[in-house]
Amino acid sequence: xxxxxxxxxxxxxxxxxxxxxxxxxxxxxxxxxxxxxxxxxxxxxxxxxxxxxxxxxxxxxxxxxxxxxxxxxxxxxxxxxxxxxxxxxxxxxxxxxxxxxxxxxxxxxxxxxxxxxxxxxxxxxxxxxxxxxxxxxxxxxxxxxxxxxxxxxxxxxxxxxxxxxxxxxxxxxxxxxxxxxxxxxxxxxxxxxxxxxxxxxxxxxxxxxxxxxxxxxxxxxxxxxxxxxxxxxxxxxxxxxxxxxxxxxxxxxxxxxxxxxxxxxxxxxxxxxxxxxxxxxxxxxxxxxxxxxxxxxxxxxxxxxxxxxxxxxxx
Numbered sequence: 001x002x003x004x005x006x007x008x009x010x011x012x013x014x015x016x017x018x019x020x021x022x023x024x025x026x027x028x029x030x031x032x033x034x035x036x037x038x039x040x041x042x043x044x045x046x047x048x049x050x051x052x053x054x055x056x057x058x059x060x061x062x063x064x065x066x067x068x069x070x071x072x073x074x075x076x077x078x079x080x081x082x083x084x085x086x087x088x089x090x091x092x093x094x095x096x097x098x099x100x101x102x103x104x105x106x107x108x109x110x111x112x113x114x115x116x117x118x119x120x121x122x123x124x125x126x127x128x129x130x131x132x133x134x135x136x137x138x139x140x141x142x143x144x145x146x147x148x149x150x151x152x153x154x155x156x157x158x159x160x161x162x163x164x165x166x167x168x169x170x171x172x173x174x175x176x177x178x179x180x181x182x183x184x185x186x187x188x189x190x191x192x193x194x195x196x197x198x199x200x201x202x203x204x205x206x207x208x209x210x211x212x213x214x215x216x217x218x219x220x221x222x223x224x225x226x227x228x229x230x231x232x233x234x235x236x237x238x239x240x241x242x243x244x245x246x247x248x249x250x251x252x253x254x255x256x257x258x259x260x261x262x263x264x265x266x267x268x269x270x271x272x273x274x275x276x277x278x279x280x281x282x283x284x285x286x287x288x289x290x291x292x293x294x295x296x297x298x299x300x301x302x303x304x305x306x307x308x309x310x311x312x313x314x315x
Contacts, residue, residue: 001191001202009189016182017223020046023175025233026167033153036095039228039239040102040246043303046180047220047240048247052255059256060109067256068117068130068264072271077218078241078309084300085222086229086237087292093234094286097152101285102242105145109249110276112141117264117272128264135257142250183220190216238286267314274307277315 020043028038055067086092116134119125167175194216221244223239256262280304285296 002196005189006193006197009186009193012182012186013190013219013223014186014227016179016184016186017220017227018063018179019175020179020183020224021231021233021236022132023167023179025086025176025231025236027176028170030169030172034095035233035235036098037149037153039236040243041135041234042176043224043240044247046176047183047224048244048252049180049184049220052247052252054295055252056259059259059262061120062260067253067262068268069271070115071253072268072275074218074221074248075245075273076275076278077215077304078221078245079275079282080300080304080307082218082225082241083238083282083292084297084304086225086234087297088301090232090234091294091297092229092238092292094233094238094290094292096290098238098242099283099287099290101148102191102246103286105148106242106245107143107276107279107283109246110272110279112137113214113249113253114172114269114272114276117269125305126275128266130257130264131261132261133259135254135261138250138254139258141166142246142254145246145250183224187216187219190217278303 024038024043025035027033027042028035055070059067083092115122116130116137117128119128221240225240228237228240229233253262278300282300284290285292285300
């Protein structure tokens with residue numbers, strides 16, 4: 001039964017992503033909005049739903065220790081595997097605004113997160129924790145990001161060039177809603193079924209949580225970006241990754257820690273430093289000729305395989 005649920009889940013994921021990308025792209029054209037902006041907002045928010053659901057639900061139940069690990073692991077997955085595989089399929093073009101604004105903001109966000117977490121070493125506290133005040137700082141940065149997106153939407157309308165290839169607005173919205181529903185439910189079924197299969201095959205629950213569940217919550221970003229790459233919508237794919245990562249840190253962690261402070265496992269600092277390094281490496285790739293090439297994508301995928309091997313050995 002688990003194998004059947006797994007197949008159905010992947011089917012919902014793939015078809016949902018196909019509808020979501022097509023509908024979102026059409027909405028962007030209808031409102032004369034650049035696809036990168038749709039990727040940074042609608043697509044990013046939709047594909048971040050699993051991380052938000054897991055982390056916020058855990059905070060409400062008082063067990064949000066997993067929130068930080070879930071976000072850091074998801075962001076690493078997005079930068080290394082999602083961008084890596086997408087650029088192998090179709091080298092990803094990177095807009096000038098992405099190089100000048102979104103990527104630097106993502107780097108800044110990673111630095112701020114590390115500083116907020118390092119209470120013992122930087123502030124002499126007894127424990128490291130993301131406090132409610134830290135959560136408010138993250139939410140404030142999220143508002144800054146939203147302001148930038150709104151400003152970008154207004155300013156970009158005058159420069160928009162219509163190619164005429166779009167569906168009726170009602171149909172596009174319907175496709176996007178059905179698509180995101182397929183993505184969310186499909187990813188949940190895949191995570192549950194694959195976890196059950198893995199445990200039956202002898203994997204520990206802890207290892208399943210660190211690998212299958214962590215990857216499972218990022219499946220929407222992966223499948224959506226791969227579909228976007230096949231459709232030659234690299235702006236949506238790149239915007240999806242950057243937007244999702246910013247949503248994860250600023251909104252998901254911001255809300256989670258505002259509900260209940262998040263205790264920090266010291267081992268996560270290695271992962272956060274690695275996330276910062278990976279963000280900078282991806283930025284360097286993007287700056288080079290404003291494109292992430294196939295060979296660079298292979299390098300990112302290899303980095304992720306190495307990181308997962310380290311995680312399995314560490315735990």
